[in-house]
Amino acid sequence: MADSFKSTSLLTSPFSIPDPNLPATKTLSRWSDTLINSPPAIIITPNTEQDIVSAIKFAHLNNLTIIPAGGRHNAAVPITSNTLYLDLANLKSIQLDKQASHVHIGGGALTGDVMRYLAQEGYFTAMANSNAVGVVGCLLGGGNCSQNGLIGWMADNVVSFRVVTASGDILDISSSSKGEELTLFNALCGTGHGLCVVVSATMKAYPLSSLNLSPASKDDPSPSIWSRTLIFPPTAIDAAIDAFLAASPPPDPMNVIFGFSRGPPGTPFAGKPIVLLTSTYYGPASEAEASSVGKILFNPSLVEKAVKADTMQVPFANANNAFDPMNVHGGFKSMSSNRFARLSPQALKDAYGKYLAVTDKYPDAVRSALMFHSFNPSKMAEIGATPEGKARFVEARDRGFCTIGVMWSTEPATRDALAALYDEAVAVLQKDDEEAGLPRRVFPGIMKFLPGRRDLLSEEKLAELDRLQEKWNGDGLFWSPYKV
Numbered sequence: 001m002a003d004s005f006k007s008t009s010l011l012t013s014p015f016s017i018p019d020p021n022l023p024a025t026k027t028l029s030r031w032s033d034t035l036i037n038s039p040p041a042i043i044i045t046p047n048t049e050q051d052i053v054s055a056i057k058f059a060h061l062n063n064l065t066i067i068p069a070g071g072r073h074n075a076a077v078p079i080t081s082n083t084l085y086l087d088l089a090n091l092k093s094i095q096l097d098k099q100a101s102h103v104h105i106g107g108g109a110l111t112g113d114v115m116r117y118l119a120q121e122g123y124f125t126a127m128a129n130s131n132a133v134g135v136v137g138c139l140l141g142g143g144n145c146s147q148n149g150l151i152g153w154m155a156d157n158v159v160s161f162r163v164v165t166a167s168g169d170i171l172d173i174s175s176s177s178k179g180e181e182l183t184l185f186n187a188l189c190g191t192g193h194g195l196c197v198v199v200s201a202t203m204k205a206y207p208l209s210s211l212n213l214s215p216a217s218k219d220d221p222s223p224s225i226w227s228r229t230l231i232f233p234p235t236a237i238d239a240a241i242d243a244f245l246a247a248s249p250p251p252d253p254m255n256v257i258f259g260f261s262r263g264p265p266g267t268p269f270a271g272k273p274i275v276l277l278t279s280t281y282y283g284p285a286s287e288a289e290a291s292s293v294g295k296i297l298f299n300p301s302l303v304e305k306a307v308k309a310d311t312m313q314v315p316f317a318n319a320n321n322a323f324d325p326m327n328v329h330g331g332f333k334s335m336s337s338n339r340f341a342r343l344s345p346q347a348l349k350d351a352y353g354k355y356l357a358v359t360d361k362y363p364d365a366v367r368s369a370l371m372f373h374s375f376n377p378s379k380m381a382e383i384g385a386t387p388e389g390k391a392r393f394v395e396a397r398d399r400g401f402c403t404i405g406v407m408w409s410t411e412p413a414t415r416d417a418l419a420a421l422y423d424e425a426v427a428v429l430q431k432d433d434e435e436a437g438l439p440r441r442v443f444p445g446i447m448k449f450l451p452g453r454r455d456l457l458s459e460e461k462l463a464e465l466d467r468l469q470e471k472w473n474g475d476g477l478f479w480s481p482y483k484v
Helices: 049-062 111-120 135-140 179-191 234-246 285-290 292-297 321-327 345-361 378-384 387-391 412-429 431-435 459-473
Strands: 042-044 065-069 083-087 094-097 102-106 158-164 170-174 197-204 223-232 254-262 273-281 308-315 332-340 369-374 401-409
Touching (some): 042 049, 049 083, 049 197, 065 197, 094 111, 102 135, 135 179, 135 197, 179 459, 223 234, 223 292, 234 273, 234 292, 273 292, 273 345, 285 292, 332 412, 345 412, 412 431
Parallel strands (some): 042 083, 065 083
Antiparallel strands (some): 158 170, 158 197, 223 308, 254 369, 332 401
């Protein structure tokens, strides 16, 4: 089948050409089968940046569209018979420079691997909450993380990138770059998909000791994260909502998550609707429990309404392990996210009603969830007020709520119903911001792409993004979620 392509001899790394007659999902495994329309034209697995240069030349010659892939977690990326799937799995190096307080991360490195490596060395950086997500792919979309309130988004912690452009040039770019390369760097910090291939990124690294974390237990000195979780029945929805909103915004080191889901298999709540209220604290356990949010979560009048209440210390390296069951490949999955400045009790309750209606009707939607992440946006607003922060392609930094819809099904009809559910829920949730004159804003890394593009950035920034697309990806070599 290689005969159908021009100049496969150009390729300097392993490649495979899938049988176009096979089911698409048999030739390419990723987190979601959504938008895998056919097998890709070719899968190339580079070992070096020069291998990427050769793949780019090959794509030009054969009129293919390149999709770089790290964690294979983005359900919004379409795979077609014209796709050159550039699998960066072998570019997964992790190198910590303690003297500079930087960590160098390969384009194919996964979140869990980076977190564990850094924790063993006594360091941390801004990371997603899924071990299976590619680090670079996540930070190119802004990178929502549990340390938002302390150090900002992942994109705020990028020091530099090493990239290969559509013309095959290899560039090192940073906030110290000049002209078009500086603008490219800033765009990669937030809306970076589809501009080039990122071979590696360098991020700021912080000593774990700076968090003053408590030990996991009296027998385990591992630095650990304080975690408190309450599970409520649907009848306690009002109390859970009131507690969540009263806890917002939390202290800088704290996250509070409120959500609607159904109990996982193997639990007393399996398949039943539940309401979650959970919090993590990146600091001493005593400080967490003495905080205003800690007092809310331990209030006896709230706890008595819960069917389960747990407090634990989670070793830092294991912070994401609880979400591992969600990382399984296959099925129709998607994620969407919106950012809000305010949420009302009635809007949250109305969204819950919509969630119940759809998940009652479609049994295969049982693993879907709506989650609401509350954090203190002060640090992000502070970063956004600096010249460097203003230049990066993330906006609306003063919004302290991020809602994430995880839609998971096995049937196309359910997939479509869940997509409609999220849109309807957002329309309800958005009303309070709209009444305050605030435009809708999505989170770049977890968004429904076009036509949701208009909710991404200001018109000025979108125009600049269009100009950059023309400059760096004018012939459309790289698939872009933002290109009109």
